Structures are given as structure tokens and as C-alpha cells.
Amino acid sequence: MVTYPVVETFHSLQGEGSWTGASAFFIRLGGCDVHCPWCDQKETWDARRSPQTAPEVLVEAALAARPRFVVITGGEPLLHDLGPLTAVLAQAGLRRHLETSGAYALSGRFDWITLSPKPYKPPHPSLYPQTSELKVVVAQPEDLLWAEDQSRQVPENRPRYLQPEWGTAEAPQWIADYILGRPHWRLSLQTHKYLGLR
């Protein structure tokens, strides 16, 4: 039987990107080897710390929440074969979103893919054409160059977001100045953190 290391599940508003403000059921999977220095989910890195959970249990919890969509996040969820999990979510009629750094090839079937690439372990090339939205976290000015490089690889008609790293006080101003001269970008804020939501 397939199981997944689950750090937590919770029902809240999507805080970031194109779906900000929508009702979302989050499934946070354990395991990440990208190791961003500013990561706010370091407790997810070691998948062995998270209890193995069957997809059916996750679907039951998601259905009870009655969200607009389910977000599979992490950690880096593509460390796992997401095929069985997305199959049972689809059977239950649940819309499936993925939040990934893209460090590994895609598995599973999704309605929306947020690619949040990290320079510490760049995306698998197959992720770029499948990206629904690009979201680059800015923790230092050099990240804007990285963002532009990533943007060139994503289809032109997909939204592109720059998001300030929560602990970097100067990042919002760097981003604002940058977007004023490059209107293909938009600002994304972690609104759930400003509002004190999960």
C-alpha cells in the first residue's frame, strides 16, 4: 500500500500567488533536500520524522473541509510519487494544486502547478512548460537575476511573481523598484503571515 510522510494537513486561505484568498486544504509532505538557508519549514526536511499516511485518509480529511482546491506542498513534494495521491483526490472530485521547487520531475496529475524555483537545487527542465505560475522568493538582490533567468524558461502567458523572503526587511523595496521597470512581474505577499493565519 502506498503511503506518504505527512507533516500536517490544515484548512486555510491560500496566502500567496494567483489564488490568494481562496479556501484551500493543505497537505504538507515531509522530505526536502533543497535546503534553502532561509527555509521556514526546516522541520519538514527529514521525511522520517513524519508519520506515513494513506492517500485515502488524506482524501477523507480534504472532503470534510470542502475547500475550493487541495494544495500539495512540503518540503519538496516531488521527492515522492504523487500519482497515487492525485488519482484518489481526482476520483473524489477535488481540484489539485502543487507547490514545488521543481527539483525533481513531475509525478501525478494537477490542475495548477506553482513553480517556486530555488538556486540551491534548480528545477528539472521538464517542469518549466507545465508551470501555471512562477513564484520566486527574493532574499538577496542576486535573486532578481535568478528570477529573470527562470522567467525566460516559463511560457510567456503564465503569471510571474516576486515574493519577499519574510525575514528580509529590504526585500519588498527591492522588488517594488524592480517591477516598476519590468512590468511582466507582479508582487506576491505571504498574506497569511500578515493576517496571522495558518
Ligand code: SF4
Ligand atoms: S524548497 Fe521549500 S521546503 Fe525545501 S528548503 Fe527550500 S523553502 Fe524549505
